[in-house]
Amino acid sequence: MAPVALGVLVSGRGSNLQSIIDAIESDRLDAHIAVVVSNKRDAFGLDRARSHGIKTVFLDPKSYKEQSNSREAYDRAVLDVLQVHGVELVILAGYMKIVTSVLIDAYEGRTMNIHPSLLPSFPGLAAQRQALDWGAKVSGCTVHFVTEGVDEGPIILQASVPILEDDTVETLSVRILEHEHRIYPEAIQLYAEGRLAIDGRRTRIVESVKREV
Numbered sequence: 053m054a055p056v057a058l059g060v061l062v063s064g065r066g067s068n069l070q071s072i073i074d075a076i077e078s079d080r081l082d083a084h085i086a087v088v089v090s091n092k093r094d095a096f097g098l099d100r101a102r103s104h105g106i107k108t109v110f111l112d113p114k115s116y117k118e119q120s121n122s123r124e125a126y127d128r129a130v131l132d133v134l135q136v137h138g139v140e141l142v143i144l145a146g147y148m149k150i151v152t153s154v155l156i157d158a159y160e161g162r163t164m165n166i167h168p169s170l171l172p173s174f175p176g177l178a179a180q181r182q183a184l185d186w187g188a189k190v191s192g193c194t195v196h197f198v199t200e201g202v203d204e205g206p207i208i209l210q211a212s213v214p215i216l217e218d219d220t221v222e223t224l225s226v227r228i229l230e231h232e233h234r235i236y237p238e239a240i241q242l243y244a245e246g247r248l249a250i251d252g253r254r255t256r257i258v259e260s261v262k263r264e265v
């Protein structure tokens with residue numbers, strides 16, 4: 053199968069983007085990054101992409117503020133960029149903007165996100181803080197397909213991380229992040245091999261099916 057053309061959306065430091073770049077460069081991931089898009093001009097993820105010769109696009113949400121459906125208008129612009137670059141699979145990697153049906157419908161079953169908890173526990177912001185505040189003994193991270201409900205789509209891969217007695221948000225986040233950097237490239241590779249089949253709420257990991265675009 054041909055390498056998957058990825059479009060990666062970032063808002064910040066882009067360490068997950070880096071893990072995907074590293075996996076591609078070390079032949080662990082059969083993909084190429086067609087474009088990295090950000091809603092933040094100074095996202096460090098954009099610098100990381102540029103330093104690997106990857107095309108980047110900054111789209112300023114302020115330019116769409118005046119329009120009546122500004123979030124949808126913004127996503128139409130994102131969609132244009134993704135389509136112009138021939139993106140097959142959209143990767144949300146620390147993208148701090150809720151995506152609308154404009155993107156989700158166009159890339160149904162072809163948009164992934166990573167979240168720093170074992171979903172469905174602790175969706176939304178500050179997942180590590182939520183886990184600590186609940187006194188949970190275990191947390192982790194989840195790669196899932198994106199649907200309209202925030203952090204609700206079919207789960208692809210998860211990794212668990214024990215919560216230690218003296219953990220802070222920072223120490224727990226660091227340990228979770230190590231697993232994020234492992235399972236996100238793995239999930240994308242499963243997609244690349246045509247091994248992900250969505251079945252209702254579930255993502256089944258199958259022998260191999262032809263990727264349908």
Ligand code: GRF
Nearest residue numbers: 065066067068146166167168
């Ligand atoms: C990660 O913890 C990810 O799970 C969450 O946002 C953070 C992004 O980190 N969605 P980075 O920008 O990839 O370093």
